[in-house]
Amino acid sequence: MSPVLEISDLSVVYRTESGDVRAVQRVDLSFEPGEVVGLAGESGSGKSTLAYGACRLLRPPALVTSGSVLYRGKRSAGPVDIMRMNAHDLHKLRWRDISIVFQSAMNALNPVLRVRDQLLDVIHAHLRLPRDEAAEKAATLLDLVGIPRSRLRSYPHELSGGMRQRVMIAMALAADPEIVIMDEPTTALDVVVQRDILAQIVELKQTLGFAILFITHDLSLLLELADRIAIMYAGQLLEIGTAEEIKREPAHPYTRGLLNSFPSLRGPRRELAGIPGSPPDLRYPPPGCPFVPRCGFAIPACTEVDMTLARVPGVPDARHVTACPIVSLSSTEEVAS
Amino acid sequence: MSEDLRSAAADRGPLAMEATGLGKDFKLGRGAILHAVRDVSLGLYRGAVVSLVGESGSGKSTVARLLAGQERPTTGTITLDGTPIDVRTNRAFRHYKGSVQLVFQDPFASLNPVHTVGHHLARAVRLHQGRGVNVREHVIGLLEQVRLTPAAQFLPKYPHELSGGQRQRVSFARALAARPAVLLADEPVSMLDVSIRLEMLNLLDDLCKRLALALLYITHDIASARYFADEVLVMYAGQIVERGPAEEVTQQPAHPYTQLLVASAPDPDNLGSTLRAGNGAARPGAGGPAAEGCPFSTRCPLADDKCRVENPALQQLTPMRAAACWRLSIAAPALAGDSR
Numbered sequence: 124m125s126p127v128l129e130i131s132d133l134s135v136v137y138r139t140e141s142g143d144v145r146a147v148q149r150v151d152l153s154f155e156p157g158e159v160v161g162l163a164g165e166s167g168s169g170k171s172t173l174a175y176g177a178c179r180l181l182r183p184p185a186l187v188t189s190g191s192v193l194y195r196g197k198r199s200a201g202p203v204d205i206m207r208m209n210a211h212d213l214h215k216l217r218w219r220d221i222s223i224v225f226q227s228a229m230n231a232l233n234p235v236l237r238v239r240d241q242l243l244d245v246i247h248a249h250l251r252l253p254r255d256e257a258a259e260k261a262a263t264l265l266d267l268v269g270i271p272r273s274r275l276r277s278y279p280h281e282l283s284g285g286m287r288q289r290v291m292i293a294m295a296l297a298a299d300p301e302i303v304i305m306d307e308p309t310t311a312l313d314v315v316v317q318r319d320i321l322a323q324i325v326e327l328k329q330t331l332g333f334a335i336l337f338i339t340h341d342l343s344l345l346l347e348l349a350d351r352i353a354i355m356y357a358g359q360l361l362e363i364g365t366a367e368e369i370k371r372e373p374a375h376p377y378t379r380g381l382l383n384s385f386p387s388l389r390g391p392r393r394e395l396a397g398i399p400g401s402p403p404d405l406r407y408p409p410p411g412c413p414f415v416p417r418c419g420f421a422i423p424a425c426t427e428v429d430m431t432l433a434r435v436p437g438v439p440d441a442r443h444v445t446a447c448p449i450v451s452l453s454s455t456e457e458v459a460s
Numbered sequence: 461m462s463e464d465l466r467s468a469a470a471d472r473g474p475l476a477m478e479a480t481g482l483g484k485d486f487k488l489g490r491g492a493i494l495h496a497v498r499d500v501s502l503g504l505y506r507g508a509v510v511s512l513v514g515e516s517g518s519g520k521s522t523v524a525r526l527l528a529g530q531e532r533p534t535t536g537t538i539t540l541d542g543t544p545i546d547v548r549t550n551r552a553f554r555h556y557k558g559s560v561q562l563v564f565q566d567p568f569a570s571l572n573p574v575h576t577v578g579h580h581l582a583r584a585v586r587l588h589q590g591r592g593v594n595v596r597e598h599v600i601g602l603l604e605q606v607r608l609t610p611a612a613q614f615l616p617k618y619p620h621e622l623s624g625g626q627r628q629r630v631s632f633a634r635a636l637a638a639r640p641a642v643l644l645a646d647e648p649v650s651m652l653d654v655s656i657r658l659e660m661l662n663l664l665d666d667l668c669k670r671l672a673l674a675l676l677y678i679t680h681d682i683a684s685a686r687y688f689a690d691e692v693l694v695m696y697a698g699q700i701v702e703r704g705p706a707e708e709v710t711q712q713p714a715h716p717y718t719q720l721l722v723a724s725a726p727d728p729d730n731l732g733s734t735l736r737a738g739n740g741a742a743r744p745g746a747g748g749p750a751a752e753g754c755p756f757s758t759r760c761p762l763a764d765d766k767c768r769v770e771n772p773a774l775q776q777l778t779p780m781r782a783a784a785c786w787r788l789s790i791a792a793p794a795l796a797g798d799s800r
């Protein structure tokens with residue numbers, strides 16, 4: 124199957140007075156239809172910039188400096204490059220083919236409009252429907268996410284945080300998109316509500332068949348949810364692999380550090396280490412691997428390496444890739460320890 | 461609650477602060493009253509970490525504000541080193557603040573953006589240590605305690621020049637300037653990145669042991685409480701529904717709410733989980749706490765008629781554990797058997 128979305132060599136900088144901040148550097152990432160791809164990274168690692176950049180949603184001072192984003196949808200004839208689209212096509216693509224559940228849904232809804240009017244806004248902007256059909260569509264969207272229809276008349280402040288998040292998801296699904304980008308959709312919610320919403324997302328995905336780019340800082344969540352996980356650090360992807368591979372055979376030292384950073388609730392108590400230090404200033408990115416200053420395994424060659432994702436040696440899956448040069452230089456036994 | 465329930469934190473050191481039967485009501489207007497905190501009793505011991513776990517709106521931050529003297533309790537008493545506290549005058553309040561310090565969640569909001577690190581700390585030192593001391597020396601000492609070194613380099617920095625973790629360290633240092641006996645930390649790491657959370661928790665733990673602080677760690681993350689706390693208190697709708705040693709409560713939860721919390725936490729070992737299989741079918745929007753009876757009865761799978769009418773009190777299960785539930789014989793048969 125060919126990927127539904129293929130991001131290649133995407134770079135984004137933020138122009139500032141003190142120089143360019145290289146927020147995203149030469150990222151390659153692709154999505155199969157119906158796949159859940161998790162993008163994990165710390166704040167400031169460029170996860171959201173990558174997603175918004177790929178949809179051309181960034182405004183100056185952000186600037187996409189290189190790359191292509193090929194989209195092969197069922198509604199388009201052949202692959203189209205989002206980076207080269209004209210405004211008209213872009214408008215048609217957005218929300219109908221690729222939609223977004225924005226970060227902090229608590230504040231993403233308009234507080235002075237009823238839920239129904241906000242859903243209708245989306246429907247009228249992206250679908251051509253007669254008024255009565257649009258109203259029915261808004262109601263079925265709420266059915267989809269398990270909110271009673273009586274809530275159509277509610278204002279956002281009358282809904283709980285979980286319900287507001289569900290409304291946001293309903294909105295993103297209005298035009299039956301092929302890809303839904305979810306930017307930290309459950310971060311502000313309580314764990315119990317979070318779990319309900321994630322279960323709902325998975326269920327909807329299975330019925331409707333859209334692919335998901337799930338952006339979060341919570342790697343433990345992704346291990347449960349995602350098919351594949353991309354680890355982002357300082358604007359670059361350091362590793363991509365299936366959830367099993369990331370969990371059981373993490374190749375990059377940063378991935379291993381992340382896995383060792385969150386306390387687990389189950390199983391024996393492990394010694395936890397965390398990762399000392401902080402990410403580099405992206406105005407002056409260090410040469411080579413950006414993780415070198417915090418990495419316990421770094422060798423001099425790490426500062427000269429060209430950051431490209433290469434297959435992890437000794438692993439049967441050719442799609443498990445990492446940018447760590449030590450991993451590609453040494454045997455896997457050393458890496459696993 | 462049974463009188464002879466012993467706190468798992470009591471083994472660590474002497475009792476510093478004790479709250480008994482603490483309650484706080486807020487008037488909502490039109491005669492409605494919100495019972496934000498109901499009959500909460502807890503003890504904080506020097507060198508020990510007690511964790512208050514609950515979802516947003518459960519009243520855990522209100523407990524912190526009551527203990528910090530920033531709200532006056534509607535019912536109940538708070539004692540510090542055996543003396544009931546009285547913060548009705550400014551003087552008494554300031555004296556109290558010397559012993560009990562609060563650290564907030566958001567290090568971006570809790571520091572003044574127009575003042576330097578040195579200014580923040582020097583002000584706290586002057587306020588709490590009097591005029592005769594060498595302020596600069598004190599401030600440097602504080603920065604070293606929270607491992608912001610070389611300390612002199614941090615003095616002239618403004619909050620925006622620091623990372624989130626460094627800012628939170630400054631908040632810790634400011635709290636320590638008062639040389640408190642009790643530190644109340646309200647979600648101290650929730651705003652920080654995963655990779656530095658652990659470092660901060662280890663720092664807090666270290667400070668707690670080294671300075672013999674009695675630490676209250678408030679969080680919604682029950683997994684971090686397992687690693688960090690001696691005793692865990694689980695709050696729901698203003699009440700403590702379960703308490704006991706951290707490892708026992710998280711590994712063998714007795715109350716249906718604690719069981720739900722534990723089951724809902726992301727489980728990285730659970731690859732190919734219920735989530736991806738899609739059989740964790742979405743439940744109908746969970747209701748708010750019940751106004752009558754057990755507050756959890758609206759969401760509890762075990763709730764029966766009694767639960768909907770009568771609010772259960774904490775019932776002792778083992779020498780160090782208690783839970784407030786009528787259906788413990790079904791929710792936690794192994795533990796309920798021991799209670800007689």
